[in-house]
Amino acid sequence: xxxxxxxxxxxxxxxxxxxxxxxxxxxxxxxxxxxxxxxxxxxxxxxxxxxxxxxxxxxxxxxxxxxxxxxxxxxxxxxxxxxxxxxxxxxxxxxxxxxxxxxxxxxxxxxxxxxxxxxxxxxxxxxxxxxxxxxxxxxxxxxxxxxxxxxxxxxxxxxxxxxxxxxxxxxxxxxxxxxxxxxxxxxxxxxxxxxxxxxxxx
Amino acid sequence: xxxxxxxxxxxxxxxxxxxxxxxxxxxxxxxxxxxxxxxxxxxxxxxxxxxxxxxxxxxxxxxxxxxxxxxxxxxxxxxxxxxxxxxxxxxxxxxxxxxxxxxxxxxxxxxxxxxxxxxxxxxxxxxxxxxxxxxxxxxxxxxxxxxxxxxxxxxxxxxxxxxxxxxxxxxxxxxxxxxxxxxxxxxxxxxxxxxxxxxxxx
Amino acid sequence: xxxxxxxxxxxxxxxxxxxxxxxxxxxxxxxxxxxxxxxxxxxxxxxxxxxxxxxxxxxxxxxxxxxxxxxxxxxxxxxxxxxxxxxxxxxxxxxxxxxxxxxxxxxxxxxxxxxxxxxxxxxxxxxxxxxxxxxxxxxxxxxxxxxxxxxxxxxxxxxxxxxxxxxxxxxxxxxxxxxxxxxxxxxxxxxxxxxxxxxxxx
Amino acid sequence: xxxxxxxxxxxxxxxxxxxxxxxxxxxxxxxxxxxxxxxxxxxxxxxxxxxxxxxxxxxxxxxxxxxxxxxxxxxxxxxxxxxxxxxxxxxxxxxxxxxxxxxxxxxxxxxxxxxxxxxxxxxxxxxxxxxxxxxxxxxxxxxxxxxxxxxxxxxxxxxxxxxxxxxxxxxxxxxxxxxxxxxxxxxxxxxxxxxxxxxxxx
DNA sequence: GATGAATGAGCTTTCATTCAT
DNA sequence: AATGAATGAAAGCTCATTCAT
Numbered sequence: 001x002x003x004x005x006x007x008x009x010x011x012x013x014x015x016x017x018x019x020x021x022x023x024x025x026x027x028x029x030x031x032x033x034x035x036x037x038x039x040x041x042x043x044x045x046x047x048x049x050x051x052x053x054x055x056x057x058x059x060x061x062x063x064x065x066x067x068x069x070x071x072x073x074x075x076x077x078x079x080x081x082x083x084x085x086x087x088x089x090x091x092x093x094x095x096x097x098x099x100x101x102x103x104x105x106x107x108x109x110x111x112x113x114x115x116x117x118x119x120x121x122x123x124x125x126x127x128x129x130x131x132x133x134x135x136x137x138x139x140x141x142x143x144x145x146x147x148x149x150x151x152x153x154x155x156x157x158x159x160x161x162x163x164x165x166x167x168x169x170x171x172x173x174x175x176x177x178x179x180x181x182x183x184x185x186x187x188x189x190x191x192x193x194x195x196x197x198x199x200x201x202x
Numbered sequence: 203x204x205x206x207x208x209x210x211x212x213x214x215x216x217x218x219x220x221x222x223x224x225x226x227x228x229x230x231x232x233x234x235x236x237x238x239x240x241x242x243x244x245x246x247x248x249x250x251x252x253x254x255x256x257x258x259x260x261x262x263x264x265x266x267x268x269x270x271x272x273x274x275x276x277x278x279x280x281x282x283x284x285x286x287x288x289x290x291x292x293x294x295x296x297x298x299x300x301x302x303x304x305x306x307x308x309x310x311x312x313x314x315x316x317x318x319x320x321x322x323x324x325x326x327x328x329x330x331x332x333x334x335x336x337x338x339x340x341x342x343x344x345x346x347x348x349x350x351x352x353x354x355x356x357x358x359x360x361x362x363x364x365x366x367x368x369x370x371x372x373x374x375x376x377x378x379x380x381x382x383x384x385x386x387x388x389x390x391x392x393x394x395x396x397x398x399x400x401x402x403x404x
Numbered sequence: 405x406x407x408x409x410x411x412x413x414x415x416x417x418x419x420x421x422x423x424x425x426x427x428x429x430x431x432x433x434x435x436x437x438x439x440x441x442x443x444x445x446x447x448x449x450x451x452x453x454x455x456x457x458x459x460x461x462x463x464x465x466x467x468x469x470x471x472x473x474x475x476x477x478x479x480x481x482x483x484x485x486x487x488x489x490x491x492x493x494x495x496x497x498x499x500x501x502x503x504x505x506x507x508x509x510x511x512x513x514x515x516x517x518x519x520x521x522x523x524x525x526x527x528x529x530x531x532x533x534x535x536x537x538x539x540x541x542x543x544x545x546x547x548x549x550x551x552x553x554x555x556x557x558x559x560x561x562x563x564x565x566x567x568x569x570x571x572x573x574x575x576x577x578x579x580x581x582x583x584x585x586x587x588x589x590x591x592x593x594x595x596x597x598x599x600x601x602x603x604x605x606x
Numbered sequence: 607x608x609x610x611x612x613x614x615x616x617x618x619x620x621x622x623x624x625x626x627x628x629x630x631x632x633x634x635x636x637x638x639x640x641x642x643x644x645x646x647x648x649x650x651x652x653x654x655x656x657x658x659x660x661x662x663x664x665x666x667x668x669x670x671x672x673x674x675x676x677x678x679x680x681x682x683x684x685x686x687x688x689x690x691x692x693x694x695x696x697x698x699x700x701x702x703x704x705x706x707x708x709x710x711x712x713x714x715x716x717x718x719x720x721x722x723x724x725x726x727x728x729x730x731x732x733x734x735x736x737x738x739x740x741x742x743x744x745x746x747x748x749x750x751x752x753x754x755x756x757x758x759x760x761x762x763x764x765x766x767x768x769x770x771x772x773x774x775x776x777x778x779x780x781x782x783x784x785x786x787x788x789x790x791x792x793x794x795x796x797x798x799x800x801x802x803x804x805x806x807x808x
Numbered sequence: 809g810a811t812g813a814a815t816g817a818g819c820t821t822t823c824a825t826t827c828a829t
Numbered sequence: 830a831a832t833g834a835a836t837g838a839a840a841g842c843t844c845a846t847t848c849a850t
Contacts, residue, residue, distance in 0.1 A: 008813095028320055030232040034841060044815045046843075055841065114373060115317025118230055127379060156371075156380050157390040161363075164370020168362040171316060177329060178358050188359040192398035210830095235823060237833095246832045248826080257824065412834095432724055434636040438820060448836045450822075459820070518777060519721025522634055531783060560784050561794040564774040565767075572770020573762070575720060581733060582762050592763040600798035611810095639844060641812095650811045652847080661845065 013051050013061075015041060021062050025107035029059060029116050060123045063113045063130060066105050070098070071132030078136055084144035085198070089190040091140070092166065096182040099170045106170045114167075137162060144197070151199045161196055165189065215253050215263075217243055223264050227309035231261060231318050262325045265315045265332060268307050272300070273334030280338055286346035287400070291392040293342070294368065298384045301372045308372050316369075339364060346399070353401045363398055367391065417455050417465075419445060425466050429511035433463060433520050464527045467517045467534060470509050474502070475536030482540055488548035489602070493594040495544070496570065500586045503574045510574045518571075541566060548601070555603045565600055569593065610648045619657050620671075621647055627668050631713035635665060635722050666729045669719045669736060672711050676704070677738030684742055690750035691804070695796040697746070698772065702788045705776045712776045720773075743768060750803070757805045764803055771799065 007015055019041045023032040034055055038045045052058040077090045099106040113120060113130070120129065127134055141158050144150035150158075169189065173182050209217055221243045225234040236257055240247045254260040279292045301308040315322060315332070322331065329336055343360050346352035352360075371391065375384050411419055423445045427436040438459055442449045456462040481494045503510040517524060517534070524533065531538055545562050548554035554562075573593065577586050613621055625647045629638040640661055644651045658664040683696045705712040719726060719736070726735065733740055747764050750756035756764075775795065779788050 012813095028318060031320055033839080035839095045841090046816065047814045049842065050813065053842095111317045111319070115313045116230060117313070117376075118233055127377070153390050153394075154382075154387065156374055157387050157394065160370040160374055160387075160391070161367050161394055164366035164368065164373075165363050166366070167370065168366020169358070171366075172358055172362055174319075175329070180356075185356065185359050185362075188355050189362070192355075192359065192363055195400075196394035196398040198397075236825080237823080240833095247824090248833065249831045251825070252830065416834095432722060435724055437818080449820090450837065451835045453821070454834065457821095515721045515723070519717045520634060521717070522637055531781070557794050557798075558786075558791065560775075560778055561791050561798065564778055564791075565771050565795070565798055568770035568772065568774020568777075569767050570770065571774065572766040575770075576762055576766055578723075579733065584760070589760065589763050589766075592759050593767070596759075596763065596767055596802035599804075600802040602801075640846080641844080644812095651845090652812065653810045655846070656809065 014065075016043075016048060016051055017058070017062050017065055020058055021066070021108055022104045024059065024062070024112050025104040029112050029119060056119050057123070059112065059116075059119050060129060062108065063120070063124065064132075066108060067130040067133040069105065071136050073098070074133070074136035074140065078139050078143070084140075084147065084149035085190075085194045087140055087144070088194050088197070089186070091162075092186050092190045092193070093183075095166050096169075096186055099173065099182055103170075103174070106167075107174060110167050110171060134159070141197075145199075148199055150197045151201075153197075158197055162193065165193065214245075216267075218245075218250060218253055219260070219264050219267055222260055223268070223310055224306045226261065226264070226314050227306040231314050231321060258321050259325070261314065261318075261321050262331060264310065265322070265326065266334075268310060269332040269335040271307065273338050275300070276335065276338035276342070280341050280345070286342075286349065286351035287392075287396045289342055289346070290396050290399075291388070293364075294388050294392045294395070295385075297368050298371075298388055301375065301384055305372075305376070308369075309376060312369050312373060336361070343399075347401075350401055352399045353403070355399075360399055364395065367395065418469075420447075420452060420455055421462070421466050421469055424462055425470070425512055426508045428463065428466070428516050429508040433516050433523060460523050461527070463516065463520075463523050464533060466512065467524070467528065468536075470512060471534040471537040473509065475540050477502070478537065478540035478544070482543050482547070488544075488551065488553040489594075489598045491544055491548070492598050492601075493590070495566075496590050496594045496597070497587075499570050500573075500590055503577065503586055507574075507578070510571075511578060514571050514575060538563070545601075549603075552603055554601045555605070557601075562601055566597065569597065619667075622649075622654060622657055623664070623668050623671055626664055627672070627714055628710045630665065630668070630718050631710040635718050635725060662725050663729070665718065665722075665725050666735060668714065669726070669730065670738075672714060673736040673739040675711065676701075677742050679704070680739065680742035680746070684745050684749070690746075690753065690755040691796075691800045693746055693750070694800050694803075695792070697768075698792050698796045698799070699789075701772050702775075702792055705779065705788055709776075709780070712773075713780060716773050716777055740765070747803075751805075754805055756803045757807070759803075767802055768799065771795065 016037070020032070020037045023037055023040060027036075034048060035045055038048050052061065073094050074091065077087055077094065080087070080090075082090075095106070109130075123129070137159055138155065141150065141155060145152045166189075169178075169182065169185060172178050178185075218239070222234070222239045225239055225242060229238075236250060237247055240250050254263065275296050276293065279289055279296065282289070282292075284292075297308070311332075325331070339361055340357060343352065343357060347354045368391075371380070371384065371387060374380050380387075420441070424436070424441045427441055427444060431440075438452060439449055442452050456465065477498050478495065481491055481498065484491070484494075486494075499510070513534075527533070541563055542559065545554065545559060549556045570593075573582070573586065573589060576582050582589075610618065610621060622643070626638070626643045629643055629646060633642075640654060641651055644654050658667065679700050680697065683693055683700065686693070686696075688696075701712070715736075729735070743765055744761060747756065747761060751758045772795075775784070775788065775791060778784050784791075
């Protein structure tokens with residue numbers, strides 16, 4: 001643990017978020033207490049409340065943080081001049097590598113954000129706290145359609161496929177049910193997604 | 203609410219599970235209290251503990267109940283003598299209709315079972331509490347492969363697609379993000395899944 | 405301390421109120437904690453909340469209790485067939501005797517109810533939690549006017565005199581500033597009040 | 607808010623007291639926090655502690671300030687060469703005008719000083735923090751007796767009448783129970799007090 | 809004098825679970 | 830089987846006060 005007291009201002013906010021992110025995703029939102037978080041980063045409970053005014057607000061800031069992080073990764077891919085099939089492969093790759101290197105991010109999305117609606121009800125209405133991420137998926141999809149590489153279907157139908165599929169795999173991995181590493185499935189899954197989304201009318 | 207006191211034995215157990223299922227899926231596991239459940243079915247908290255020895259155990263019995271229910275539905279489809287493409291369509295249909303008619307079942311799976319690992323850690327190791335359901339998906343998949351209709355890929359890669367996709371759509375629906383009813387997407391999604399799983403080597 | 409566990413239902417509610425009344429009036433509302441009250445009556449904190457759903461609600465029930473108690477005492481006097489001067493003397497007497505025998509009641513009125521507006525804001529709007537008491541003062545005053553014994557002045561001007569005066573004396577007594585017992589002042593004060601309120605137009 | 611930083615020394619002390627006075631009387635002593643006060647005057651909490659060594663000490667300085675202020679007003683009246691009846695009228699007038707123009711002063715007296723004994727226990731024993739004010743009431747009363755205009759009764763009996771009555775009226779006003787403005791009652795109340803205190807033996 | 813981040817004890821309230829009846 | 834009062838540990842959050850800068 002790097003000395004928390006050496007950090008300041010915005011850095012401390014981020015240090016708190018990263019630690020809470022780990023605990024929330026590993027232990028669950030309700031089973032992680034504020035004192036747990038404070039102790040883990042070596043600060044006092046009271047001071048934590050100087051940075052986030054409630055446990056719920058902290059949870060909301062974290063999901064925005066994750067959405068922003070993943071959104072930026074996707075943006076890089078969207079900016080590349082490659083085919084939709086290649087983009088799908090890269091998206092799956094980045095998603096699974098994130099799940100491997102920073103599993104708490106994906107777990108948080110699945111187990112904290114998606115599962116505890118009541119926590120995000122006020123402050124994250126609709127999908128405003130994850131819009132950075134969703135926007136990039138939308139851009140990927142619409143460009144693919146425009147270029148004639150992807151079939152012009154309902155966006156949500158495509159989005160649900162993407163996110164549900166990837167999320168489901170990460171979940172199975174988290175449950176230690178998968179016999180192989182996540183990265184083992186990258187090719188299969190990229191192919192499945194491409195098969196599902198591609199435009200046959202050529 | 204039908205008179206709880208008229209029921210007996212196993213029927214009471216089931217009445218408790220159904221009420222708890224509704225409350226857990228709607229309000230969340232941690233935000234639903236045992237007194238909430240007892241009051242909703244008109245019995246005392248003390249007596250509820252005569253049927254389930256803890257809140258966690260109740261939650262575990264419920265997921266087994268759901269798995270069994272959905273497993274039976276899938277079994278009917280598996281027993282029909284139709285193509286894999288048709289089976290996929292039927293599975294998607296039954297899933298979305300369940301999500302529409304008894305949304306608490308699917309929501310419970312997504313928001314209670316998948317999200318609150320700690321509750322199911324002891325008693326539902328691996329996927330033993332949802333094996334009825336998973337077994338039928340496995341049967342569907344292996345038969346499709348055997349008949350040469352589906353590509354012989356890793357089971358989990360296919361399973362993740364199926365469950366993640368369907369779950370993701372139900373989630374989007376629960377968030378009131380989908381512009382259309384769930385049933386509207388049945389054809390698109392069935393097609394996407396089939397495209398992803400089908401055997402091209404013919 | 406009588407065995408709390410022997411009591412039941414409404415009796416326990418009352419036992420809690422009486423103990424809280426003592427502590428709130430002696431130590432102050434904010435400096436008395438719920439554990440303090442629970443410990444003083446030998447019950448658990450959690451169980452106390454089975455009887456009163458918050459500290460504020462408990463405080464509100466207590467002021468209603470006091471108002472009802474004092475209201476009944478005044479009612480007896482109002483029902484007697486005596487002059488207004490005699491009634492004043494009896495009211496002052498009963499007030500000071502209450503202040504002597506059950507000082508917490510009067511202290512509560514002065515130091516908890518009158519002073520901590522925010523606690524009674526929602527639930528005791530206007531004077532609805534003390535209406536039993538005020539109503540009797542109003543009856544006394546209006547009958548005196550009707551009989552021609554008291555001057556027909558604004559009710560609040562008369563009411564403020566009565567309650568402010570008596571309250572002020574009890575306060576001075578509580579501060580241990582009065583050189584004599586409260587009862588020593590009964591005649592002087594009754595006379596002063598009568599002089600202030602009587603009808604000279606005869 | 608005038609620039610706090612322009613002031614210095616004793617002026618800053620007074621600025622703090624005036625702001626705390628407003629907040630304590632309006633929001634209550636325990637519901638007003640030190641940061642609330644600091645923010646309201648645009649200074650830091652740390653610096654506030656350079657002027658007052660604790661919240662309790664601040665509260666004590668404020669009551670002394672109020673007592674001194676009101677004492678001076680009464681002194682002017684005592685110095686006038688007018689009858690006791692006229693003095694009573696002037697005292698009531700000044701009291702109610704203060705309650706109208708600077709309501710926080712009277713409210714503080716009633717709701718902070720009188721109600722939160724524990725805060726003033728050490729430092730304001732007896733009535734030493736309000737002696738400036740009480741002394742003037744005493745002077746008024748004793749001169750009235752000496753001149754034969756007021757009956758020679760126990761001082762506290764007279765003092766309680768005065769302060770209790772006026773305080774009670776201000777309280778009723780604060781509760782928005784009075785149908786009229788406070789000043790409307792000046793004549794009635796002055797008369798009531800005079801009737802109560804005057805010497806009939808002439 | 810001035811700042812405000814930091815402390816941590818202590819508050820109100822909740823709730824799974826027990827048990828005497 | 831049935832009741833629901835009782836328990837008490839533990840939660841989220843507050844705030845007077847301190848102190849390094």
